[in-house]
Amino acid sequence: MLHPPMFGRFEDAYVAVLEHVDRNVEHVNAPRGNAARECLNVSFVLTDPRDRIVYTPARRTNIVFCYAEALWYLWGRDDLEMISYYAPRLAKMSADGRTLTGIAYGPKLFKVARAGRSQWDRVLRLLAEEPASKRAVVSFFEPEELIDPANPDVSCTLGLQFLLRDGHLDAIAYMRGNDAVVGLLCDVFSFTLLQEFTAVQLGVDLGRYGHHVGSMHINDVDAKKAAAIAAAAHGGRELFPVTAMPPTRWADLKIVEHHEGALRRNEERLDPGDLSRLGLAPYWQQVVLLMEVYRQISHYPGTPVMPSTLEALDPGYRWLIAHRWPTAIPQNFTRPYGAEP
Incomplete structure (x- = not known):
């Protein structure tokens, strides 16, 4: 073959x-x-x-x-x-x-x-x-x-x-x-x-x-x-929906780039309510929200990520964050199986 x-x-x-x-x-x-x-x-x-x-x-x-x-x-x-x-x-x-x-x-x-x-x-x-x-x-x-x-x-x-x-x-x-x-x-x-x-x-x-x-x-x-x-x-896997990329212009990527830089430098904080005002499709809103999660993890080590931020993430992304950084998940927040610190 x-x-x-x-x-x-x-x-x-x-x-x-x-x-x-x-x-x-x-x-x-x-x-x-x-x-x-x-x-x-x-x-x-x-x-x-x-x-x-x-x-x-x-x-x-x-x-x-x-x-x-x-x-x-x-x-x-x-x-x-x-x-x-x-x-x-x-x-x-x-x-x-x-x-x-x-x-x-x-x-x-x-x-x-x-x-x-x-x-x-x-x-x-x-x-x-x-x-x-x-x-x-x-x-x-x-x-x-x-x-x-x-x-x-x-x-x-x-x-x-x-x-x-x-x-x-x-x-x-x-x-x-x-x-x-x-x-x-x-x-x-x-x-x-x-x-x-x-x-x-x-x-x-x-x-x-x-x-x-x-x-x-x-x-x-x-x-x-x-x-x-x-x-x-071989023990099974979590199943999360696969999301298709929406129509995306270069201008959309420039918006994402602007917020990435501001979040990386800790010059900006994004609350979930801010996402709809970014002028981006939900697909790219979620990417920016991931960068907000990492801003909290990177700039405030030892402090759990805000529950409202985690709740706004798509379930698959929330699962990945919980497994990559289990100690960044608030103690009273529901953890995916296997993500205990």
């Missing part, structure tokens, strides 16, 4: 990858001192790219970072100031202490280049004019990234291909390497969200998502965590 396995939801694909690498180790190595077990040529296809969230309790998915990274790309940013607020570990990857270059895919996607168009602009124009094209590709990896052998910030993704077939937009990611525990989860979230945003701009239906990786690996430091995630996944 030459076609990769197909999954309806990403969580099942994620667990299958962890189990595959654990049970079918092809190589054991330690590039740049990072000991890992590795499988080559790992691929899968998602038939519903909207079902992109992993709810397995043992994984404790950081839904705030997932959205922050995806938006960091969509906003065309490369600044460490924003992304390190959500993931401080990324600071060590910056050569100048201010920006990221390799894994900052946003500028590569949206920076205006020749002929006054970005890579993404050219993809949209190509698909609008020639729907059957196979050339709708955006490239991330740049040859200059390998000049310095010690460079820690090298693109893991080679590129994305968009294929408009039968009125549905498929997307395919090609990756040189993928950390199966951490990177895989975040990359699929970001790339499928970008795929859905692109489909919305084209006015077409969402198709399938393919993920092809040269080196899929589990770092030794994450081996026990990977095993625990896989084991817990």
Whole structure:
């Protein structure tokens, strides 16, 4: 069989990858001192790219970072100031202490280049004019990234291909390497969200998502965590509705960006009653509300999140917050099963 396995939801694909690498180790190595077990040529296809969230309790998915990274790309940013607020570990990857270059895919996607168009602009124009094209590709990896052998910030993704077939937009990611525990989860979230945003701009239906990786690996430091995630996944999962992205303009994303910055700098506080006045669809209101939750967690450690804020979250997001930060949930607030501190 030459076609990769197909999954309806990403969580099942994620667990299958962890189990595959654990049970079918092809190589054991330690590039740049990072000991890992590795499988080559790992691929899968998602038939519903909207079902992109992993709810397995043992994984404790950081839904705030997932959205922050995806938006960091969509906003065309490369600044460490924003992304390190959500993931401080990324600071060590910056050569100048201010920006990221390799894994900052946003500028590569949206920076205006020749002929006054970005890579993404050219993809949209190509698909609008020639729907059957196979050339709708955006490239991330740049040859200059390998000049310095010690460079820690090298693109893991080679590129994305968009294929408009039968009125549905498929997307395919090609990756040189993928950390199966951490990177895989975040990359699929970001790339499928970008795929859905692109489909919305084209006015077409969402198709399938393919993920092809040269080196899929589990770092030794994450081996026990990977095993625990896989084991817990077979005990059942919470089922939450999958929400489709509404018609979204760049102006909508600018509103989200404005509030993200104000919340990150603790210059703004959003009460649930403020959401309807943002000028955003409920889908994006919830994303901003997640950032308000993280503002409370980040700027007021040890203080529980306001119950009214948690109550305004969609149930799935509330479940994720409770499992990621159980001690931030008020004692008298109903906790999801397994989220006790």
